[in-house]
Every structure is written in structure tokens, then in C-alpha cells.
Amino acid sequence: MSDTGVTVKKTDDFNEWYVEVVLKAELADYAPVKGCMIIRPDAYAVWEKIQEVINQKIKATGHRNVYFPMFIPEAFLKKEAEHFEGFTPEVAWITQGGDTPLDEKLAVRPTSETIMYSMFSKWIRSWRDLPLKINQWCNIVRWETKATKLFLRTREFLWQEGHTVHATAIDAEAEVMYALNMYKDVIENYLAIPVVVGIKSESEKFAGALYTTALESIMPDGKALQMGTSHNLGQHFAKVFDVKYIGEDKQDHYVWQTSWGVTTRLIGAMIMVHGDDKGLIMPPKVAPIQVVIVPILFKGLEAKAIATKTKEIEQSLKARGITVILDDRSEYTPGWKFHQWELKGIPIRIELGPRDLKAGQVVMVRRDTGVKTPVIEVDIQATVENLLQEIQDNMLAKAKAILSDKTITVQNYGEFKQVVECKGGFIKAAWCGDPECEAKTKNETGATIRVRPFQREEPTSSCVFCGKEAKEIVYFARSY
């Protein structure tokens, strides 16, 4: 498969570069079913890391995992009008079981609000049952008609969906922010991707939500990618699915709800943001393998000594909880191996040849900077640990600098269009709040409001689109 490395430069043809990295680093492959992908072991391992971190966080705060059926009766989807309109165009329908046509066609879940909340109305009786905080890891289907993009746009993908039920509006609001901040931590501190957080405009919110908060980032081609969302559902679904509780006041009350999710597209973002012309660069905290050891073999006694020494190093790193591969295959040359592991983005490479053996040292190579450093034997473990953290920090810092560079404030519509066309990225623009300005801008430029940021800045101009008084500065971008 990956006998040759990446042949396209990231800056020359970003889309082609991305496909090559994904395929050649064996992260994913196109499935023989249109619009679908296969997540291969190295990428699935990143997903497992994301699962581990999120599970640890949400369980510590009282959320519990569950599993609901993936089949949703059409009638359920129809109950919340906005929700139905938003999702039906991309629903895959089951119409036949065995040889028998079904009486009512079943949707393959595009999201699970409706089926879950139909049960909540049965399970929740009194204030004692609240809050109810559950989460589900599962597959999701949305019948995309646009071109397939590995990890970013496929008809089936994996996600988690948190669903919580609260007694009060304030509790629901707090939960929305809890989930959003939890995601920010995971995305910035594990995947090393900086994000902007805020609220979606009405036209971009989740179908059926009171409001949607989101985390957005900019990819190297200047397009924005939505990294995760956390919705305040208010009482919309509660009223439709009759989810009520008897309060301490002995009265019936509708509940307040939230839902939130991140998907396997995070892996795509990680590849795009961090990769270079040699291939992938894995952030150490989510890398399935953090260190690869490559013995530089020769025949004779020295080769044996090198083999012994590299095994020792492997064991000592494993004992510290570091994931490591000793690549002592004899059928490949060291040079071939270097390229292979660079393509796969292993954060640190350790080389050990006869000269190193004599000097009582190894050579450590950082994947992110390519810098080579000789490290004496006793310092190996500590250096690896420090270096892993340094690489993690450096990757985030680098990505932050790029995000900052790709965030531009414009003063008028001419500038706006110029930036959209020539540079891309986030465009900070004063907006009057009128959905018509938003719709017109989308039609004319393809850029949409990605978020109304929580970190509010006062407008320094009138509305960039209509000239009326501006209410706020929002982030626009063309997006995936």
C-alpha cells in the first residue's frame, strides 16, 4: 500500500494531499458501498483514545452510557416539525425485513432525540428522577448526496450523543456549557486543535433546539470545520413527547433538555491541521504509538548488542506507560522504516546504530520539527516523557498561531468578499442581527455565520452587509 510516500505537497493541492495521507498512512479507505468509509486500526485507535477521555470525563460528572435502537419509526421523527424537516431529506429508510415489506418504514437514526425522549416520558416521574444524564456511542446515518470526504462527509459515521434532562432552565443551560467546555478541553488539549466557541445563528442551529452552541476551527485550506455541538433543547421536545415530572411542589412541570455530540470527523480535523508533506503528525496524547525504535542493523556481534539494547529501551519505556514499537524487521531498510513511520506520524523516533552504541547514546528525532538530538542512555526515559509533552504543546501553539493568522476582521463588504475569495479563514464582521443579511451573504459568497462568539467584542463599524447599526461581531467562513 504505502510503498511510496505522499506525492503531493500540502500547500500545492490540499484536497489531494489529504486523500493521499489518509489512504497511504492507512487511516481509512473507501468502502465498496457508495458514500461509506472504513476506519482502519491506526485511526480507530485515535477514536478509542477520544472515547476513553470523554468517557472518563462524563462518567466522573454522573453521566452513564446506554444503547438505544437505531431504528426510528417515521411517526416519531414527525412529532417535532423543525426536527423532521431538518433531517428527513437525508434519512436512509428501511422498508423491508426479510421478504416482508414493513407496515411503517423505519429511519436509520440520523440522531436519537425522538426515540430516546419517547422513553424519557415513561421513565421520568418525579423530581427524584432528575437530572437524567445519559450518553450513547454509536453509528449514525445521514444520506449525503455531496461528494464523499473521508472522515468529514460519509453516509455513515460514528459519534457520541449526550442527552440530559433537567428540572430547570438554569440546570439545562449549565449542562450545555459543561459539555461545550468538556469538548474544548478534549479538542485543544488532546487533539491540539484550537477552537472558537459560541452560539449558532438561528439558521444554523440544530433542528428542534432552542439554541445551539458550537466549537469551530479553521482547516489549512481556509474552510471552517464544525468540531462539535452542544444544544439547549429548551422544552421543545418535552412538550412534544410529554416529558414531565412532579416537582417537590406536587405540580407537573415540563423538563428542560440538552443534547451534544462529537463525531469521527475529529480525526479528519487532526489529520488536516497537523499533517505535513511527509504525512501525518499524531498529537502524542492520542497517538496509538508514541515512540518507534529503529535499530540500525549490521551483521556480526554489534548487531546483537544493538538488538539487546533496543529491546531494553523498549521495555523501559513500556514500563513507564509509553506506547512503543520496536521495528526490528529485517526485510526493510532503516531508511524505508523512517519514511514509513514519518508517514504514520509517530511523534518520536529513536535510532540506535553502532556509533551510538559505542557512545552510550541514542538519536531521538521529533516528528513535528524533524530535530535530531543525541540522548545519553540514562536520560532516555525522562527525555521521551518531556519531549512528548513538548511536542503536544508545540503542536497546539503552532495551530493557534495559524488560526490567529487565519482570523481577519473586515470593515466592509468589499473587504469581506475579498478575504472569502483570496484567503479564507474566519472573517470577523459586524452584523446587525438580521437573518436577511446572513442569507444574502451566504448566497453571494458561500460564507455562513459559524459562531456568534462567547468572547464578545464591540462592533467598530456598522453592519458590514447592510450598513445598519451592528449588534455584534460574528465569525463567518466557508465551511465543510
Next chain:
Amino acid sequence: MSDTGVTVKKTDDFNEWYVEVVLKAELADYAPVKGCMIIRPDAYAVWEKIQEVINQKIKATGHRNVYFPMFIPEAFLKKEAEHFEGFTPEVAWITQGGDTPLDEKLAVRPTSETIMYSMFSKWIRSWRDLPLKINQWCNIVRWETKATKLFLRTREFLWQEGHTVHATAIDAEAEVMYALNMYKDVIENYLAIPVVVGIKSESEKFAGALYTTALESIMPDGKALQMGTSHNLGQHFAKVFDVKYIGEDKQDHYVWQTSWGVTTRLIGAMIMVHGDDKGLIMPPKVAPIQVVIVPILFKGLEAKAIATKTKEIEQSLKARGITVILDDRSEYTPGWKFHQWELKGIPIRIELGPRDLKAGQVVMVRRDTGVKTPVIEVDIQATVENLLQEIQDNMLAKAKAILSDKTITVQNYGEFKQVVECKGGFIKAAWCGDPECEAKTKNETGATIRVRPFQREEPTSSCVFCGKEAKEIVYFARSY
């Protein structure tokens, strides 16, 4: 939900008892979609434990997790004739995406051999690519027409499917046994359910396999439950999907393959085997909560001292890695809590009342035997640890005794029919090996060959069914 406990005795009406335990202990619920279930937090946590144990074991032996699409084109299923015949009657079909009818209808995966192996033929080139050992945790759909049985028979369930590819027949055989033994360890030593292992007869093997090995157990109603299977696929699929490798001999060779799986029905088996008239009994090693602490509260100073002491005990157990709940809710009585946690099967209950406080002790109650023991304060941690192991061991020993009691050797067909009708369980019977005897017996009694055991015993009679010479002793039973 579970204001009242289980109202039916296990021995009076086993089926009704099972449904009550599952619903009242809040392990699962019927979904509003026919034939489907919802796995609730306490049961899903058991599934997560099973995942954790299996993942740890298979990763340590070089297997890696992946994700393949759940959509399988009809043409793929058709490629292996036996496979297609075996699975098509219970396939759910997607025929429409959004508003558009599909050109070719897509099966929702009933198992993933076909879609996976179509890719293996692309990924595998040379002997260097072997063995390929992957595993997938996912949802599976089989459109059952028989009555729904929570955890045991639902149209959608969760499972893992291991799929491995080898250069030689011997390697594949070894892998089949590896998976089988790995399952035996998990089922016996974690779920505390003893199993009989062996080979399936031709009529019961996996559709498309060379042979199928299986783990079978007997439920308290005398019916057998298949706990897991490990298939040797030989070269059947390799030839159909053209999965070949170039050997060190520079020649093309078809690969040898295995597949193996266990499902969420294991949770159903755990409930059936261990539960009693008070509800569930969780084996300590898979229990989401191992210990519940119930303070016996009174007003005044003593109540405060008890609250402080129980919190101390909670913390000290947590520090030892024991999962523990301190149930200090004031809105429920201690008696109500005892019943509640017994229903949910928590292995150990710790009670602390004023008299215990004075005596510097707690009362420890085992869920499996109901035995109460006073334990002095300094011994609490060590006693809990020992008791958890003791309960685990006792549960397995008890289940082994029952299995042994429910395994009966018969000498003739009269006896066979009598045991099938009146007692159930495994019936060990000498068999000539003729599929006609097997088919006739199934028709007349409903009992099938569950396994041809690896632990071979010499027949002491002629074939119980036809009187011809017997080849072996096999295990018959009616089954789920």
C-alpha cells in the same frame, strides 16, 4: 419504576421472573420499535466491562479494532451461496435514501464477513501482510420474527466480531482455539457462567464456515444458550472474494480465515443464571457497583457521626479501586434501600447504625448468600476484597453444580425423550454421526446437537436414535 420488587418466583414462572428482573432492575426496556430493546445504564456498564476485558486480551495478542460500514450491497451477500441462504431471510433492507429509491438495495449487516473480505483482497499482497487480525464492536441486525426476548432475541443487538487472516490452515486452527479459550475465560471467570465447548454439527454451523466451535451453557429453565462462537472459515470466503497472498515461495496462495463473536446476550445469560427471587445478582468482576453503603440514620449527633464514618469508608474503598455507592438519600428508608440494591444485585451491602458505631464495626451482607457478618473497622477493606473474590468463586461453583446436575447421559431414545420433556438440560447421547438422526430428533423433540464436545468420551451404547454403531457422545438440548 421499581417501587415494588420481583413478584414472581424464579422456580414458579421462569420467563415471567426474567422479564420482571430485567425491567424492575432497570437493565433494559422494550423499545417503541417492534422487536427492539433499550440497554439501560446498569446493563450497558456490564457490556463495557466485557468490552474492556476482551479488548485487553485481544490487543495483547496483536488484534486491532476497526470500523466497517453497516451497509452491505446485496451482491456481496450473494457471493458465498451458503452464507446468503443462511442470512437473507432475516436481513433488514434499506431501499431508499432521502426521497430517492436506491439502485441496489442494501442489507443492514447481519455479520460483516462479506464487506470486510472484499477489502482484505485489496489490502493483502504478500506474506508480510499476514496474519491480519482485526476486531469490530458494533450493532447487528437480524430481522427476527419470533417473540422478542430482552437481551436474547431482538432485531438489533450489539456484538464484537473478530476476523483474522492467516497464511496456513494450522495458523487459522490455532486462532479459532485462541478465540474460543479467550471467551471461555471471560464467560467463566468474569460472568461466572460455566460452559461446555466443542464443535457444532454440520447443520448448526455458521453459514459459510468450514466448521464452527461454540461455547454452550444451560439456563435454569433447562434450555441451552449459545454463549459465543468461533468459526474456521477455511478458504471458502478467500476463494469467493479472491483473498490471496504471494508467499515467500513467490507463488499465489489463498488465505485461511477465522471469525468469532460474542453478543449482548451474555448479559441475559448472566441475569438468568445468577438471579434469585429478590432480583439480580451481579458477579463482582463485572458489577458496575460492587459495594453499597447504607447508613442507618437517626436524628441528632449520632446521625452526623454515622454520616462521617460512612463517607470515610466510601473513600477508603474507592482508594482501593473498588466501585462503591454511598446511599445517603434521606427520602428513602433503609429497608427500601436494602430491597432496591438487592434487586439490582450489588454484591456487598455495608450497613452502619448507631449500635455498630458504638461497637466500632459495620455489618456486611453478601448478596449471593444473604449472610450477614459484623466486621470491625480496621478489617473493612481487606474483608471487602476477600469477599468479592469469594462471591465470584461461589457464584461460579454454584453454577457449575447446577450445570452438572442438568447434564444427563441417556442410553436410549425413550430416556432421551423423557429427559427432554421433563427435565431439560444437556442430554449426552451416543450418536452415529448421521445428519438424518439429528434431523429426525429435532423434528420429534425440538432438541438439537449443541456441541460435539472437545472433551471426548467413548460411547457406551450404540446410536441412541437409530441403533447403528455410535461414533461419539454429543450434547443435545432444546435451545434459545
